[in-house]
Amino acid sequence: MSCLLYDIVIEPLAESIRKSSLEGFKIQGLGERVLVLLFANDTLVYMNEKDDNKTLKQTIRNFCKAFTAKFNNEKSEILLIGTKEYRNNIIKTRTVNKTNNNKLDQIIRIIEDNNSLRTLGTHIGNNSKTSI
Numbered sequence: 001m002s003c004l005l006y007d008i009v010i011e012p013l014a015e016s017i018r019k020s021s022l023e024g025f026k027i028q029g030l031g032e033r034v035l036v037l038l039f040a041n042d043t044l045v046y047m048n049e050k051d052d053n054k055t056l057k058q059t060i061r062n063f064c065k066a067f068t069a070k071f072n073n074e075k076s077e078i079l080l081i082g083t084k085e086y087r088n089n090i091i092k093t094r095t096v097n098k099t100n101n102n103k104l105d106q107i108i109r110i111i112e113d114n115n116s117l118r119t120l121g122t123h124i125g126n127n128s129k130t131s132i
Helices: 002-019 053-067 084-093
Strands: 036-039 042-045 077-079 109-111 117-119 122-124
Touching (some): 002 036, 002 042, 002 053
Parallel strands (some): 077 109
Antiparallel strands (some): 036 042, 117 122
């Protein structure tokens, strides 16, 4: 029963993210965008280099306030994609979108090369031996 209740409560967060100004990634040939995926208690948000992290943070804050929930930043992880230079620059500056000087919270772990994160039942990462 708790899984069903969790699904009912978490879907409004996913819908809020979908309705936000975040673009995510476009799937070539389909015209569809990938922005948020949910599986069990994992939530993946896909953002592109133009997306504003402040928009995501505000969406999560609004959800938490409406549902009297607490978001656990300590469990949040970021997996960067793009060129090695691009990834290293974000790791060094903790800034994704330079146009709005949008710094990532220090508590959020950035997955560096040769490491992985476990999500949706598998390990993924850049140059990680455990990734798919």
